[in-house]
Amino acid sequence: MKKTLxxxxxxxxxxxxxxxxxxxxxxxxxxxxxxEDEYMGxxxxxxxxxxxxxxxxxxxxxxxxxxxxxxxxxxxxFSLVTSMFVSxxxxxxxxxEGMEVKQDGKxxxxxxxxxxxxxxxxxxxxxxxxxxxxxxxxxEEEGYTVK
Numbered sequence: 001m002k003k004t005l006x007x008x009x010x011x012x013x014x015x016x017x018x019x020x021x022x023x024x025x026x027x028x029x030x031x032x033x034x035x036e037d038e039y040m041g042x043x044x045x046x047x048x049x050x051x052x053x054x055x056x057x058x059x060x061x062x063x064x065x066x067x068x069x070x071x072x073x074x075x076x077x078f079s080l081v082t083s084m085f086v087s088x089x090x091x092x093x094x095x096x097e098g099m100e101v102k103q104d105g106k107x108x109x110x111x112x113x114x115x116x117x118x119x120x121x122x123x124x125x126x127x128x129x130x131x132x133x134x135x136x137x138x139x140e141e142e143g144y145t146v147k
Contacts, residue, residue: 027051029136031144041070047144049135056130059117061110068106075103078110 031047043065050058065071078101098113099120118125129135139146 029132029139029146031139031146033142033144040065040074042066043070045144047139049132051132054131056114056117056132056135058114059110059112061112063108063110065106065108071103071106071108075101075108078108 027050029047029049029051031045031049033045034042035045036042043063046062046064048060048062049056050060063071063074065074082099082101098116100111102109102111112120114130115125118128118130121128136146
């Protein structure tokens, strides 16, 4: 009896540890993909999407290039695109204000909020489906492995 109780306690403790470490698995989606592109070169992609109330709230994209020069080129490209939306004369809000681009060697990291994410998709924030199921289906359709 003591052995059964001890084993049961160990199983309960392990289950609690899994729940604590994974955050119940419901708040985050991780998608990965290897891409070989003539223009961008070869790179690994990792997308981490955090959800709040079943709607994407923060998107972190990490591109790890085989070549550091290609990472630098793509950093320049993304920086240029984000700067094109900034206008000193405009009173309009910058839709990419919630986007941050960084480079560290061969790694390019892009962090953005939902507003910037929808803008990069070319969709309207009010009508875009940012639910976990819709984003997961879309990523899988594009060839990502989603967990």
